[in-house]
Amino acid sequence: MKNLEELKQIKERVRRNLEMRSGDYRVKIIVCLGTCGIAAGARQTMNKLAELSAQSNRTDIAISTTGCAGFCEQEPMIKVQEKGKEPVTYGHVDIAAAEEIFDKHILNGQIVERYLFSKGE
Amino acid sequence: MRTIADHLFDILENSVNAHASKIIVTISFFKHIFLCRIIDNGTVANLNNVTDPFVTSRKTRRVGLGLPLLKSTVEGTGGHLNLSRLERSSGTCLEFTVNMAHIDARPFGDISSVFIDALRSWPGIEFEIFINNAKKEKKILDTVELKTMLELDIIQDMEVLNYIGEQLKKALFKIGINQQFGVS
Numbered sequence: 001m002k003n004l005e006e007l008k009q010i011k012e013r014v015r016r017n018l019e020m021r022s023g024d025y026r027v028k029i030i031v032c033l034g035t036c037g038i039a040a041g042a043r044q045t046m047n048k049l050a051e052l053s054a055q056s057n058r059t060d061i062a063i064s065t066t067g068c069a070g071f072c073e074q075e076p077m078i079k080v081q082e083k084g085k086e087p088v089t090y091g092h093v094d095i096a097a098a099e100e101i102f103d104k105h106i107l108n109g110q111i112v113e114r115y116l117f118s119k120g121e
Numbered sequence: 122m123r124t125i126a127d128h129l130f131d132i133l134e135n136s137v138n139a140h141a142s143k144i145i146v147t148i149s150f151f152k153h154i155f156l157c158r159i160i161d162n163g164t165v166a167n168l169n170n171v172t173d174p175f176v177t178s179r180k181t182r183r184v185g186l187g188l189p190l191l192k193s194t195v196e197g198t199g200g201h202l203n204l205s206r207l208e209r210s211s212g213t214c215l216e217f218t219v220n221m222a223h224i225d226a227r228p229f230g231d232i233s234s235v236f237i238d239a240l241r242s243w244p245g246i247e248f249e250i251f252i253n254n255a256k257k258e259k260k261i262l263d264t265v266e267l268k269t270m271l272e273l274d275i276i277q278d279m280e281v282l283n284y285i286g287e288q289l290k291k292a293l294f295k296i297g298i299n300q301q302f303g304v305s
């Protein structure tokens with residue numbers, strides 16, 4: 001655990017890291033974090049994805065959130081947007097599903113049919 | 122909603138939806154009463170009957186669920202909830218209490234993670250967080266100050282977020298808020 005002084009010392013590294021991440025992303029993951037999503041456990045899903053992304057040491061993955069898309073019974077939902085490809089929306093993404101989608105789709109570009117909700121916008 | 126933490130995140134999202142750029146949260150815990158006040162500088166909606174599910178400004182669904190769900194959690198423990206417009210500036214204030222000793226109280230969950238999730242989700246919003254134990258009030262996070270101190274424009278970095286998370290956890294623990302409390 002770093003203290004504030006140590007954080008100041010790593011700020012150059014943090015800045016470089018943030019700059020690297022603010023460039024072009026290969027994959028964007030968007031987690032629906034509306035009321036219905038939260039009630040269905042979407043915060044756990046998002047935290048899992050953030051943890052996996054940090055562990056993977058990849059700087060080309062961005063995670064962001066959005067509100068309710070209106071398909072509340074499908075929550076937790078995530079959208080995976082690979083550069084140059086159609087976005088893919090998954091439903092019922094619990095922690096186990098998040099792990100599987102991360103491994104197969106986010107790291108390896110394979111769609112996980114089991115949790116597929118829709119393709120395209 | 123499984124935990125108070127889930128409710129809290131959800132209710133912060135209302136401020137975001139109202140285009141707030143700053144959110145000030147005060148958390149206090151004293152004699153088993155959890156009190157939370159959220160003040161934002163967003164656009165003020167018509168706040169009549171907002172705890173009625175059919176009152177919502179959202180477009181994708183005809184009902185708003187966040188406040189009605191929070192209301193039932195709060196009132197299930199004999200607590201209260203109040204939403205009002207600020208008097209001196211544009212913005213909204215939500216205040217609610219939960220009696221954590223009540224048999225129907227939800228567990229806290231990880232309150233510190235709410236703010237980490239919030240920082241991660243809404244990088245454009247500045248947060249100030251205060252905790253209060255009835256004796257004194259203490260600021261435990263000010264994102265504007267932290268950014269100035271670190272000379273960074275954004276703080277959505279794993280290491281910075283971990284630091285903030287630890288600080289919040291420690292401060293919350295000091296006033297008796299820990300995840301397990303309220304777990305039935």
Ligand SMILES: Nc1ncnc2c1ncn2[C@@H]1O[C@H](COP(=O)(O)OP(=O)(O)OP(=O)(O)O)[C@@H](O)[C@H]1O
Pocket residue numbers: 034035036068135136139161163164165166167171172176177178179184185186187188189213
């Ligand atoms: N901080 C706030 N600032 C401005 N308006 C608010 C605020 N909080 C709540 N409201 C108003 O109260 C309404 C009801 O809120 P509630 O959280 O119950 O539902 P919602 O946010 O519309 O939908 P959901 O929570 O289900 O995603 C909102 O649509 C908004 O008009």
Ligand SMILES: [Mg+2]
Pocket residue numbers: 035131132134135185186187188
């Ligand atoms: Mg809401």
